[in-house]
Amino acid sequence: xxxxxxxxxxxxxxxxxxxxxxxxxxxxxxxxxxxxxxxxxxxxxxxxxxxxxxxxxxxxxxxxxxxxxxxxxxxxxxxxxxxxxxxxxxxxxxxxxxxxxxxxxxxxxxxxxxxxxxxxxxxxxxxxxxxxxxxxxxxxxx
Amino acid sequence: xxxxxxxxxxxxxxxxxxxxxxxxxxxxxxxxxxxxxxxxxxxxxxxxxxxxxxxxxxxxxxxxxxxxxxxxxxxxxxxxxxxxxxxxxxxxxxxxxxxxxxxxxxxxxxxxxxxxxxxxxxxxxxxxxxxxxxxxxxxxxxxxxxxxxxxxxxxxxxxxxxxxxxxxxxxxxxxxxxxxxxxxxxxxxxxxxxxxxxxxxxxxxxxxxxxxxxxxxxxxxxxxxxxxxxxxxxxxxxxxxxx
Numbered sequence: 334x335x336x337x338x339x340x341x342x343x344x345x346x347x348x349x350x351x352x353x354x355x356x357x358x359x360x361x362x363x364x365x366x367x368x369x370x371x372x373x374x375x376x377x378x379x380x381x382x383x384x385x386x387x388x389x390x391x392x393x394x395x396x397x398x399x400x401x402x403x404x405x406x407x408x409x410x411x412x413x414x415x416x417x418x419x420x421x422x423x424x425x426x427x428x429x430x431x432x433x434x435x436x437x438x439x440x441x442x443x444x445x446x447x448x449x450x451x452x453x454x455x456x457x458x459x460x461x462x463x464x465x466x467x468x469x470x471x472x473x474x475x
Numbered sequence: 476x477x478x479x480x481x482x483x484x485x486x487x488x489x490x491x492x493x494x495x496x497x498x499x500x501x502x503x504x505x506x507x508x509x510x511x512x513x514x515x516x517x518x519x520x521x522x523x524x525x526x527x528x529x530x531x532x533x534x535x536x537x538x539x540x541x542x543x544x545x546x547x548x549x550x551x552x553x554x555x556x557x558x559x560x561x562x563x564x565x566x567x568x569x570x571x572x573x574x575x576x577x578x579x580x581x582x583x584x585x586x587x588x589x590x591x592x593x594x595x596x597x598x599x600x601x602x603x604x605x606x607x608x609x610x611x612x613x614x615x616x617x618x619x620x621x622x623x624x625x626x627x628x629x630x631x632x633x634x635x636x637x638x639x640x641x642x643x644x645x646x647x648x649x650x651x652x653x654x655x656x657x658x659x660x661x662x663x664x665x666x667x668x669x670x671x672x673x674x675x676x677x678x679x680x681x682x683x684x685x686x687x688x689x690x691x692x693x694x695x696x697x698x699x700x701x702x703x704x705x706x707x708x709x710x711x712x713x714x715x716x717x718x
Contacts, residue, residue: 345504347533351511354526358519390500392583419503420496439507443514 336363337454340382342373342399343417344391348439352386355443362450370394374402377409384454386446389418411461413453417441484554485686490606491552493613497578501544505537512537547574550602551609557600559694561717564629564650565590567601571608572627575616584616585624594631595716597650599694607687607698608652611710615656618678618708622656629653632713640697648716649696656707676700676708684710 339362341349349366356362367376370393377385385403389396396416403409419439435453437446512534521527547570572586615625630653632639634646678684679700688698696714703709 345508347508347537348504348511350529350533351508351515354530355511355515355518358515417507419507420500439503440510441507443511 334361336361337384337450338362338380338382339364339384339386339450340367340373340377340380341365341386342367342370342376342391342396343386343388344368344370344393345388348388352443352446356447356450359447370396370399373399374406374409377403377412378406381408382412383457384450385412385414386450387414387416389416390420411457413457415446415449415453487551487554487602487606489683489686490609491548494548494551494574494577494609497574498544498548501577502541505541505544508537509534509541543573544577547577551605555602557603559598559600561596561598562601564594564597564599564604564652564714567599567604568608568627568629568652570601570605571612574605574609575612578613578616584622587624587626589626589628591628591630594629594650595648597694597696597714598717599714603690604694607690607712608654610683610687611654611712614678614681614683615654615708615710618656622658622707624657626655626657627652628655631716638711647718649713650716651711651713653709653711655703655709657703657705658707674702676702678708678710687712 339356341352341364343349343352346366346368349368353364353366356364365376365380365382367373370391373387373394385400387396387399391399396418400414400416403412403414414435416436417439418436435449437449512530515530516527519526550570551574572588576586612625615622630651632649632651634648638651639649681700684698684700691698691712691714694714696712698713699711701709701711
């Protein structure tokens with residue numbers, strides 16, 4: 334079975350390592366880590382992820398800036414993004430870059446994250462095949 | 476000494492509020508690493524797992540990091556009387572830098588530290604001095620138009636050196652911590668004014684500096700906010716060298 338390609342972008346190397354370990358051990362995901370926000374677009378262009386897990390608060394560039402750069406690139410504009418942040422109060426996040434259900438507060442439960450990834454990737458694949466609405470997750474994941 | 480009373484309390488409250496978000500971030504991130512580590516170990520508990528040692532090391536580092544963040548904030552948060560004794564100025568400077576580096580606002584700003592060698596000790600209250608230096612650093616990081624780098628330089632200043640207090644001031648040696656925000660790259664050859672010299676920077680009117688200045692003056696020192704190279708601000712904090 335072909336594994337789903339996930340790009341994890343976070344300036345915390347320990348965080349990206351832990352996410353990679355947990356996701357890859359399921360046998361269903363291929364994970365690429367990126368710890369420098371400024372390299373995120375180049376890494377994404379090379380890796381062609383089906384989903385990006387993106388930290389919000391990073392020193393080089395804000396996660397929403399990274400997402401905005403993705404939106405401006407035709408090759409990446411439709412890649413769904415799950416946001417992670419350590420700083421926003423739970424359930425108190427709203428931005429045009431993070432549709433409902435695609436935002437998680439650290440520490441995140443890995444099973445909940447995997448459930449969200451599965452849902453979003455399935456919706457994204459369906460959208461690519463049939464066209465349709467932008468991908469969002471259920472509000473219960475917030 | 477007034478530094479032991481209301482001013483320290485005012486500085487303490489203000490500093491804690493400014494640091495809170497950074498400390499929350501600094502604690503939640505390692506918590507996230509630990510939570511993912513626990514999830515991994517629950518599902519893959521084999522003792523001969525090749526990644527086990529790395530997972531445990533990452534978790535251990537994360538716990539230590541969260542602990543240090545909480546301890547640093549707790550030191551500043553605990554109400555206490557000022558304790559003035561001889562110490563190297565670099566001690567409160569390092570504590571201040573550790574707290575300020577938790578703030579993601581300084582993540583894109585280079586903080587360049589140039590510590591002078593063999594500086595005399597100073598007689599200060601460590602926590603109060605940490606408050607002063609934290610507030611100086613945060614003020615310079617927050618000040619528009621935004622710093623490309625923050626340069627910190629500690630050095631000794633003789634009684635007759637340029638920049639030392641002039642008429643009426645006691646003839647003594649000083650230990651100086653100069654903190655400068657550099658908004659753009661300063662071309663080579665731009666002269667570096669004497670410590671504390673140059674026109675006043677508008678940041679000097681910041682109410683936080685009034686408290687900081689008073690705290691420094693209560694220890695016999697002085698604090699000046701002047702325009703630095705490249706249009707940035709330069710804060711010079713000087714304490715008398717312990718005799």
